[in-house]
Amino acid sequence: MAISSIDTLPASKVALIFGITGQTGSYLTDHLLSLGYKVHGVIRRSSNFTTNRLEHVFDQIRNNLHYGDVTDSLFVMKILGKIKPNEIYNLAAQSHVAVSFELPSYSTNVNCLGTLNILEGIRLCNLERVSKFYQAGTSEMFGGQKEDFTEQEWERIVTKGMTEKTPFHPKSPYGAAKLLSHNLVQIYRKSYNIFASNGICFNHESHRRDPRFVTRKITVSVANIKKGIQEQLVLGNLNAERDWGHAEDYARAIHLCLQQDNPVDVVIATGRTFSVRQLVEIAFAAIDVDIIWKGHGEKEVGIDKKTEKVLVKISPQYYRPNEVHYLKGDSTLAKELIFWEPKWTFEQMITEMVKCDLT
Template identity: 35%
Template sequence: MRALICGVSGQDGAYLAKLLLAKGYDVWGTSRDAQVASFANLERLGIRSKVNVISMAVNDFRSVLTTLSRSDPDELYFLAGQSSVGLSFEQPAETLESILMGTLNLLEAIRFRDKPVKFYHASSSECFGDVGKQAADEGTPFQPRSPYAVGKASAHWLVSNYREAYGLFACNGILFNHESPLRPARFVTRKIIAAACRIAQGDKEKLRLGRLDIVRDWGWSPEYVEAMWLILQQSVAEDFIIATGEAHSLEDFVSAAFDSVGLDWHDHVISERSLFRPTDIAWSQGNPAKAFSCLGWKSKVRMHELVSLMIKAESLN
């Protein structure tokens, strides 16, 4: 089996590459410029030399078509595109183009080549917006509240449309928040973990965050990429929510991080209104019942263990 991972240098892409290599896949991965990209996450996981890297611009159909012809994948995972909700408010055009046009070009390239390829699109829990204190399932309506969420929701429906209109094996994995030590420092979970470790080592800084009352469903990235793979092993293409089913506030996450290093977070953290987003989701929680029923998938690592794993990894850096 051969897999092409668009976005192989990111958190999920690197863990997915490691998983597929362990299963005996021939793994290909894309970057906008593979000749100069560092692929630091692949290096960190010790698999850089085992992944065939190739340059591809997702917003350029010719580039996409050429990449598919060269790699000739059985499975295609689209994990690329601008992935920061906060940054999407500052770069809305880039965010929508990378997500929406990337999805469209890949689907069109698959259709154009007329060769069976199983396609996985990384949809997002952000598509649901605010649904109250309800756990969203696959039938929950979308109410996107950021440029990132608008792009992901539009791409989600493109995948569904191509599946129905052209019979493509195209699936959406609606992943809720999932973290790991490979998260870039700009993401709030890694920002919290890194600051807690620095402060525990004597740094006098104050950790400045936005809202602490937001609630999220946090899982462990290495488990979530296994769900991606399982989605493409089904006989029928469907969409699945991937989540823990548990909800915790950001304050809970902060408290767990500082507790792990023997500190009281109240002494080191400041919530600043200037860091609040124009719109933010108050409560985000998923119902993974379908994934358990159809895929046999269930998360094992929950928020407190996730924090401990990230603290341990950060301490070794």
Template identity: 35%
Template structure:
């Protein structure tokens, strides 16, 4: 079988590094981009032991010429668009950067594939945040009601992909992924923030952990399983969009409790609530329905929240953690 070329925009992030590991294990030639490949550290790729199996390129999705050049040079069979500002909280402080990096970047890539006449299959990283406040598990037919600049940008990118698929016949799909975690998350993400602080407290740091709204409920999964779903989408003959989620919601309070319990600590003795950490608008309850993904892709989330936490704590303490799906 001919070796496939895969191009990952945003290879240095959590999902990019895990996907690079997944694809290289499947004997793909993996190419990855960053704004300046000569200056980027690519630490996440080192952490999953895949750096020497990736060919790096400088490219930025908001520059159309840059996108054209990299697509022409690599001629990828599959493109995974994971680049763009990825923090909901930061999007309130940088709304224009968030909108441009996600929605304009997606449009540039779609238009470049169409312009060049490539048969490339495109995966676009969507988000369960697009649904906004939910009173039932969201599926592919649930209306979008975004409540952050990040979600607004992701919703725009989602519909651009659908438009190019329908108007020009591009094999382009969006994975509407709900929260998925791993040790590769930066500490600005609350899950990594909680795990890192709890491990330091367990080691005797004496610090206090400051958090905002503990009542929010999220659908958390294990990131290495979610990148497998990305690949599965592009193996289908017909492109379509899929909700990728565990189907189970837990509050941030439960997440914190589970983390401290795993370290034999009482969370209430170490956590302070700080209203300054609340977002201007937030989603109280968010959970996805992965029924279609299981039926058509054969995919399901196998790692529960306690399992996710156990893997993250192991990594924080310098112990081995599974870099692929369990």
């Protein structure tokens, strides 16, 4: 399968991003603008500005931002019919896994029916030959609990990582809704010949990440502790393990998914896994603090080796009703098919995030 040449893109190529104000939406916007795309985006009406992640490119996109909501099927039809985009990216989601346990109905509505609205919109507006569609799938669909997999499957997961063929066992309303979206993309592709691709993205982060996700919560707290404006960092499960990459790399992969001759379902991951505990250690190392751990479970604390101050504590408030313990991705297919490889390492990314949060 050949990749079409990005260098020769016609200047008039038009993209529409649902979720443009989010972390990944903003990096995708940067990337598409740098390639000469005309970028449209859907923003939600809110009592506050939500476009701060887009400030640096605002002049280039201000006339192409449209108020709307992915759950509003009339709006979705209207915007697709009006813009007739060459590429549609659905990054819109209630993207917080823990919140999806508190708001299961809302999260399912946005994360699943939103996708359906776009797929139906492509069909009803007769855009099958005009638009390519990308769905933001997630490693949360895999689940990552050993007991769900055969011994052989688990052995493969911990040595090489999860692939496009690994069975899905979602553990949250978020993961379940995303899995239904994943299935809908495959169904619409087969049934209506729509060019629809699923990216199965593992965690991706950056200094633009919302601080309610664990990486940024940690880097903001470490920076605040260094500045003397915060005493301690309070976390939930330190043992959870994730394959964390940089959102800038993932935006590049997302774009590549739509530059193929045929639609793809593809894992985007770094292939390296770290625990939340290791993440804390790397973030504190960026301010020259050595963390040592004492105690177990809810009583465990992280102590500054030099000053013996307790800097990290546990609160069950951050535990989830059902946890995804271990995620590691194998993006061999992405390498072969879309020629994608990450540029950032985990350690570089966390160090950079702490540096940004210090300024």
